[in-house]
Amino acid sequence: MSSNTVNVRGHGTRRKDFAAQTAHKLATKHGLVVVEDLRTKNMTRSAKGSASAPGKNVLQKAGLNRAILDKGWGRLLLALEQAARYHGATIVKVNPAYTSQRCSRCSLIDANSRKSQAEFACTGCGYRDNADVNAAKNILAAGLAVTGRGDPAVRRSAKRQPPDRLAA
Ligand SMILES: [Zn+2]
Known part of the structure; x- marks a missing residue:
């Protein structure tokens, strides 16, 4: 890969670059990367589904979902999977x-x-x-x-x- 551009057009773009750069670093420096299998989509869906009867857990879960989505976890994981394929690293979700x-x-x-x-x-x-x-x-x-x-x-x-x- 020759792309080494730092693009600062917007927040979304910067976050994407952060994900790509982090993924590239991890995949090239480590043969094995272990991540928590957080199943971002499922967690988001389940919290939304139970929002009609909000309880303590639901609120905690919603907060967690926000944190995960804010940090772009799903995007990072996707970039990591691509980088790992390219560089021959192994990704293990636990x-x-x-x-x-x-x-x-x-x-x-x-x-x-x-x-x-x-x-x-x-x-x-x-x-x-x-x-x-x-x-x-x-x-x-x-x-x-x-x-x-x-x-x-x-x-x-x-x-x-x-x-x-x-x-x-
Ligand atoms: Zn102990």
Whole structure:
């Protein structure tokens, strides 16, 4: 690819460039990229469908949907899949359930371990980490388990799921 243009015509264009550039960087620097399978469209649809009877969860979900859509997650994923095909990287999508509540060291799942948006402190083993970093470790471990690239200990603790490979 020779296109290396930074286009600043509008917000939408900039976001598209951000997605393309991020995807290119990830696909060329890493042979394997593990992402949470957030199924953006389904989540948006389900939140809209239940908006007539709004509850706490619905509002939370709507907020989450907004955040995902704002960040252009779907667009990034699409760009990532294209870049991975082109560069021969593997994209693995893993189940996002409990990735933020699970301890990446002892595998204990406890909502109370998530002290705040930014802080993770395991109620079982006392492991502390940035909440996003802890979640990312869980996501990577799950992805490695799916591809069989993880070590046996990781493979045992992470739930196996069918691979969802988008690029060979
Ligand atoms: Zn722990």
